[in-house]
Amino acid sequence: MSEATREKMKEAAARLFYTQGYHGTSVRHIAEQANVNIALVSYYFGGKKGLFEELMTQFLEGYLKAMTIPEQPKRIDVREQLLLVSQSLLYYQQNHYHLARMVHREMTMDSVLVRELMTTYLQKEKHDFEKMVRRGMKEGIFIKQPIDFPLIQLRSMITMPFCSPQYIRELYQLSTTESYFIKRYMEHLTNWIDLCLCGYTPTQTNRVKVRIN
Template structure:
């Protein structure tokens, strides 16, 4: 059986990515339990044997999907932090990256939030949590360095920075009908533009205020 443990997006071939994206769509629409491998194979236009060859099971396919969506995040963050820019400029880039990725991959987040809350599930989140922890350590080291140089407040709960970004985004998105009416956004195109410009700017301002606020 194909050993599916790649570390970077480039390790997936086009067919594997197609299958994962179809599975993501169906899991988000119908739920994990409500989606069969046969449905995935039909919509992805591949046979069931190919899915079995690549992933082994539906549970392993979900694990692979989480790996796929998180694979290059650490690289992108480290690329931002390696630039010769000021701390607050890097914060703006990090926030924009997080919002862009979560908006693009919101289906995956919906699946994870639902499945991770279940106790009776034969799905391993070990690698997913390991990657999230590694990503957090990169951000934590950056914030602590900023604190040591007097740029960021020392009165910070660093683990709550990313949840603050995500919480603002998901509150907006899960109430999008209300906010689309409130901001006169006629369609999904205008919604996307609002997220990437107005909402992102608001979250950037919030996070920078949080980081630099002195008690």
């Protein structure tokens, strides 16, 4: 019962933090949305701040876990590994839509918590992406180039649909919560990787395909 109550409060808080922001959400709002006694927020999380921090770390821990691809029946090259990781991260964010939007928005703020999370989690994300790209360059799969801007672009492409879903919905009539979106988006991301990292020409990109779920 206690775990179910905790989850109800976390789900309610994620929705409220997403729609109203941290400062616009009160402990009373969270308790009302979760249909629990207001004292339970302090009991389980030490208050709104503790609940907020738990949601942030929970999302980022899951995000890093989503970067770990299960062992494949046969060895895959680094290009396919990068595509599978990108797809996994897109699905993870889609499956945690409100939380993803909340976290990405908060990570644009400058605070002690955000600096700590960047050092702990986003530095690890950067390291893992950089490791893949450097391996691809070493193996001759990716063209050799400075990797800072390609890595920034890659991460931006993976997170942007969940940072700015309203922009995509209002201007392009695309819903990032629908299953079709990731399939279409992965086709574009595949072409970007082939052009910008592998150095293929547009006609060559049609020759190399990766199965996208």
